Amino acid sequence: MEPAEAAKHLWPSTPAWPVIGHLPGMISLGLVPFIESVWRELGDCFEFRAGAETIKVIVHPDDVEAMLLRRRHKYTKGASYDQFRRLVGRGLISSEGALWRRQRRLIQPSFNRDTITALGQGMVAQVDVMLERWAAADPGGGVIDIHAELMRLTLEITGEALFGLRFAEDRASISTREFSDALGVVAARITAPLEAPRWLPTPGNIKLERAIASLDRVVMRIINERRQGGEDHDDLLGALLRGSDERGDALDDELLRDEVLTMFLAGHETTAVSLGWALWQLREQPEVRARMLETIDAAVGQRGPTSADLPALAYIKQVFYESMRLISPVWTGARNCVEPDVLGEGYAVEPGTRVMNFIWLTHRHPEFWDQPERFDPERFAPEAIAKQHKFAYLPFTHGPRKCVGEHFATLESVLVLTRLFQRVELEAVPDFEPEMDFQLTTRPRNGLMMRWRPRARVAG
Structure with missing residues (x-):
């Protein structure tokens, strides 16, 4: 109306x-x-x-x-x-008006298709590092929390691709688990139905302030290490350090901190959650899994996938998008x-x-999704997408505030799923049921426990 x-x-x-x-x-x-x-x-x-x-x-x-x-x-x-x-703070997701427009212009080039395409090889390499770690701990396979593993993986991918950082080398003096846990504390507080005043020293407020201080420490160390290095890098952090405000002055530390933390949250948390639920939902989709393997074998065979393989891996993208429809x-x-x-x-x-x-x-509206609870990747075949109401599917939202990292997250997710299906088999642990925790994202409160075992070794 x-x-x-x-x-x-x-x-x-x-x-x-x-x-x-x-x-x-x-x-x-x-x-x-x-x-x-x-x-x-x-x-x-x-x-x-x-x-x-x-x-x-x-x-x-x-x-x-x-x-x-x-x-x-x-x-x-x-x-x-x-x-x-x-x-x-005033990061890209939360800012508005003229500030948001300046931030978007500054950040957008780091997420253009051509820029993102160059990052594919590093994404696959990080998956291999994760899988080698699994094999070193239990060569024949075992039980893992796939949610925790993907949180670590996507943090490493985001850190390396956007900020030239490797958390595994402990350059920031903080583990991926600490980073993830700190974000979880903040998220739980943001979505709580009742909240004590911020000035009141409750255990929740104390925990929140400590979590934010921990995140501030690691983010400012990332920024300061880059400044001290004196090199101009062609990544998002480099673009932010080269950027300027409306007066032509370099971005102040507070805004730099806000942008870096925003991109870590958006690029790490949401992708890990999406991938984890995709793998969990696929445990009950044998026909979909079989077609995924056929697609992967035909597209890349035994070698590692690259960004250039994305068109041939279109069905993997359809699977990922359908998973995000059911669990955004x-x-x-x-x-x-x-x-x-x-x-x-x-x-x-x-x-x-x-x-x-x-x-x-x-995402469950029956006027726009036939049998909305059914897992059906064909909903995202090109001919089906052409008939969709654009605003019936919103994992990246729509309009001017559409997620700047959509192409990054899609490429990363398709390559991660492809490499995982090439190298390992994943199945549910008997009697385990995840508990969905609707915080900032749809995190599983008790993780996603799955059993893995190696497939035939593939070439890198």
């Missing part, structure tokens, strides 16, 4: 408690199951109350498109991202309304209102 049309209806809602609103249901069921239950009862537009705040929820792709593209001037990230800014690494987005608007079939949105677009539910 266009905003010129008058609002006709009150936003649907379910009964709420005085003062605390829907918090009991959110806490007992979990936020996402609670929202999904309301969606199935009330439809694509509804509201819920978290304490004193009333939040609007949209699910239909038309409304998401209105908020993120057609009427985006009516919505900002605003207060919805205040908690996230505690971690990344980012399960929701949010904006704050700054001008009056109308969404859905005549629902008014007033300035100051927070609107959440629930990606998790849009």
Whole structure:
């Protein structure tokens, strides 16, 4: 609906408690199951109350498109991202307006297709390092937490590709596990339904501040080591150090820190989570796995895959995209309304209102996805994509704020999956069930325990 049309209806809602609103249901069921239950009862537009705040929820792709593209001037990230800014400050994901436009222009060249294509060989080499580590620990195979392993892998890939850094060499005096755990602490605090004031010295606040201090320490060491080296590198960190603000001055340390941390979070966490859930879902898809192996054998045989193989590995990309449809690494987005608007079939949105677009539910909308719970990579064949509503699939979001690292993450994921399928077999551990933890991303709370065993040795 266009905003010129008058609002006709009150936003649907379910009964709420005085003062605390829907918090009991959110806490007992979990936020996402609670929202999904309301969606199935009330439809694509509804509201819920978290304490004193009333939040609007949209699910239909038309409304998401209105908020993120057609009427985006009516919505900002605003207060919805205040908690996230505690971690990344004014980084690309959380900034707005003129600052965001300058940052995007500065960062975009580091993520152009030609630039990203050159990184493929290093990505595959990092997979081989990981697999050699597995083999050294247990030559015949064994049980691993594939989520933890992929978190380490994607941190190494992001560090080397974008910042010329190898965490394995301990240049930053922090392990990948510490980095990942610190991000997890921050994420859990950001998505908590209730939060103590930041000034109150609760155990949670103390843990949060220590985690941020730990991340600040490693990021500033990365920046300072590059400065002291005096060399001009053709990577993202080099572009940031060469960059300037609107006055032509070099970026200050605070903004540099924010951008580096933002790119580590976006490039490491989301890709690891996506890959982990892809491997987990594939355990129950023998026909898909068989076709993946046929595709890989035909495309690259025994040699290591490269960026040039991406067109021949199109089915691997389809599998990865379908996995992200069912378990998107980012399960929701949010904006704050700054001008009056109308969404859905005549629902008014007033300035100051927070609107959440629930990606998790849009990816399951039966109007746009036939048998939405079924795993079907053919949904992402070229002819099927051409018929899709663009805003029905949002792991990288859409509009001007579409993820700058989409090509990087896609190339990395296709190459990682290809190399893993070439060299090892992965299967579920009996009686293990992961617990999804809806934080900033859809992390598995208890990991993803899988059993691996080597395939026939392949050439590098």
